[in-house]
Amino acid sequence: MSDTLFPIAIFFASIFTGNILLTNYLGMCSFLAVSKELETSAGLGIAVTFVLTVTTPLNWLVYKFLLVPFGLEYLRFIVFIIVIAAFVQLIEMAIERYSEGLYYALGIFLPLITVNCAILGASLFMVIREYNFVSSIFFGLGSGLGWFIAIVAMAGIRQKLRTAKVPPGLEGAGITLVIAGFMAMAFMGFSGMIAVS
Amino acid sequence: MIVTLLISIGIISLIAVFLALLMVIADATIGNYGQVQISINDGAKQLQVQGGQPLLKTLNQEGIFIPSACGGRGSCGLCKVQVVEGGQAYLPTELPWISEEERKSNVRLSCQYKVKSDIAILVPEELFLVRQFDTIVESIKDLTHDIKEVRLKLIDPPQIDAKAGQFIQFVVPEYGDVDESVYRAYSMASAPSDNKHIELEIRLVPNGICTTYVHNYLKVGDKVTVNGPYGDFYLRDNDHDIICIAGGSGMAPIKSILLDLAEKGSQRKATYFFGARSKRDLFLVDEMKQLESKLAGFTFVPALSEPSPEDNWEGQIGLITEVVKRNILDGSNSDAYLCGSPGMIDACIKVLQELGVPQERIYYDKF
Numbered sequence: 001m002s003d004t005l006f007p008i009a010i011f012f013a014s015i016f017t018g019n020i021l022l023t024n025y026l027g028m029c030s031f032l033a034v035s036k037e038l039e040t041s042a043g044l045g046i047a048v049t050f051v052l053t054v055t056t057p058l059n060w061l062v063y064k065f066l067l068v069p070f071g072l073e074y075l076r077f078i079v080f081i082i083v084i085a086a087f088v089q090l091i092e093m094a095i096e097r098y099s100e101g102l103y104y105a106l107g108i109f110l111p112l113i114t115v116n117c118a119i120l121g122a123s124l125f126m127v128i129r130e131y132n133f134v135s136s137i138f139f140g141l142g143s144g145l146g147w148f149i150a151i152v153a154m155a156g157i158r159q160k161l162r163t164a165k166v167p168p169g170l171e172g173a174g175i176t177l178v179i180a181g182f183m184a185m186a187f188m189g190f191s192g193m194i195a196v197s
Numbered sequence: 198m199i200v201t202l203l204i205s206i207g208i209i210s211l212i213a214v215f216l217a218l219l220m221v222i223a224d225a226t227i228g229n230y231g232q233v234q235i236s237i238n239d240g241a242k243q244l245q246v247q248g249g250q251p252l253l254k255t256l257n258q259e260g261i262f263i264p265s266a267c268g269g270r271g272s273c274g275l276c277k278v279q280v281v282e283g284g285q286a287y288l289p290t291e292l293p294w295i296s297e298e299e300r301k302s303n304v305r306l307s308c309q310y311k312v313k314s315d316i317a318i319l320v321p322e323e324l325f326l327v328r329q330f331d332t333i334v335e336s337i338k339d340l341t342h343d344i345k346e347v348r349l350k351l352i353d354p355p356q357i358d359a360k361a362g363q364f365i366q367f368v369v370p371e372y373g374d375v376d377e378s379v380y381r382a383y384s385m386a387s388a389p390s391d392n393k394h395i396e397l398e399i400r401l402v403p404n405g406i407c408t409t410y411v412h413n414y415l416k417v418g419d420k421v422t423v424n425g426p427y428g429d430f431y432l433r434d435n436d437h438d439i440i441c442i443a444g445g446s447g448m449a450p451i452k453s454i455l456l457d458l459a460e461k462g463s464q465r466k467a468t469y470f471f472g473a474r475s476k477r478d479l480f481l482v483d484e485m486k487q488l489e490s491k492l493a494g495f496t497f498v499p500a501l502s503e504p505s506p507e508d509n510w511e512g513q514i515g516l517i518t519e520v521v522k523r524n525i526l527d528g529s530n531s532d533a534y535l536c537g538s539p540g541m542i543d544a545c546i547k548v549l550q551e552l553g554v555p556q557e558r559i560y561y562d563k564f
């Protein structure tokens with residue numbers, strides 16, 4: 001594949017074939033907890049997409065220009081987390097100040113995102129898979145959109161599920177995990193489409 | 198080896214310092230809302246405050262105490278304030294506590310609502326009377342196996358003006374494993390005339406932050422901070438008969454009400470039903486019996502629901518609702534004051550209505 005097309009392929013691959021939530025099961029806790037309502041799910045999904053799109057390339061820069069030159073790759077876990085936490089904090093303050101509407105839509109979800117493992121996961125994958133800067137942007141955006149699609153789909157299913165008879169032992173998180181499994185299998189149907197790791 | 202170690206420490210510190218600097222700059226620029234004006238009750242009071250903080254905290258710093266049981270974490274829903282001008286959209290953390298009616302009149306949860314621009318708010322007048330008091334523990338007494346009476350002496354300010362039946366908030370400092378200061382509400386058991394002291398009756402709740410503190414940590418001579426008075430559960434001045442019903446530490450506000458009646462030389466007919474499980478849960482019986490001689494129309498009716506054989510109990514037996522039903526024939530000319538658990542109060546309200554007590558004359562304090 002040509003170098004110019006590679007980021008585009010990564011973008012689609014990270015939405016469908018390599019969906020960070022459904023193939024790697026990252027970001028599960030907020031996925032299970034928040035997917036009850038369609039509206040809040042969409043809010044959290046947008047917030048995750050936004051933070052992923054920015055922190056993945058940001059961490060790429062930190063990794064490439066601060067950690068690699070000094071041979072400190074082993075510190076990436078802690079450094080990535082610090083960068084993500086600080087960035088989320090900054091974003092929250094900025095949104096609160098300048099965009100009232102967005103703050104009321106995303107505001108309470110932003111602090112939650114600091115500890116969403118999909119965010120850290122994307123940064124770590126980008127290192128392992130040796131993406132370049134542009135690819136890391138597309139990877140972040142794609143992963144975020146993949147997460148968004150997954151949680152919104154789950155919220156839709158769970159809203160229908162309210163009228164369904166669920167065996168008592170499976171109510172709540174149980175049935176949600178089972179459904180997540182089915183969704184993951186459904187997404188495997190995309191696997192012939194693009195193969196990029 | 199040492200060099201790599203130093204380099205890694207250096208790089209990590211560099212990143213941390215850079216991010217911290219960024220945060221400080223952001224705090225001073227993005228997070229700085231400058232001075233804002235708060236106009237209270239149509240301009241009756243004007244405050245000039247630093248913006249960006251929750252309304253509850255801002256008002257607290259200015260000496261206006263809005264009652265809140267959870268201490269501003271958005272989990273009790275008590276600290277409602279009406280923001281008539283300048284309010285922003287509702288936060289998702291407020292909505293569970295705000296009814297459709299309240300939304301229309303712009304009632305906000307003041308611990309969640311941040312003051313970012315000039316606003317106008319309405320605060321009930323009586324909250325201006327609320328003060329923070331520095332006090333010292335004068336005595337601690339065991340009333341029963343799990344209820345303690347704590348008597349506080351007011352230091353600064355030296356005097357509290359409360360109505361009989363109102364409550365205060367007790368500020369619990371950090372202690373033991375509790376690493377955050379919290380406050381909890383307790384009714385005052387002392388008479389309003391005893392305005393240099395506050396008496397509380399506190400039952401030990403297993404794992405309760407405040408009750409554990411009071412029962413296991415608090416000593417005579419300790420400093421305690423309280424604020425108050427709060428609440429619309431207080432003695433109404435009229436000539437109706439009075440029915441009081443309480444259980445456990447619900448004794449406190451009722452005691453205050455009865456002492457107040459006695460001091461005023463009231464001739465109102467008053468009956469006080471006090472429910473307990475067995476004799477070991479009864480307390481202040483002698484004091485109440487003494488009140489019967491001081492207070493012309495007063496009868497004290499203690500009742501046990503499960504007296505144990507060794508109690509030799511000759512008084513009323515049964516659930517408090519049954520005892521009330523047995524002893525009150527017609528409640529249509531009565532005011533009722535109830536204090537106790539929500540279950541008990543709901544059951545009593547039902548019985549009192551059956552006995553003819555008008556609903557608007559039933560006052561209660563659920564805890």
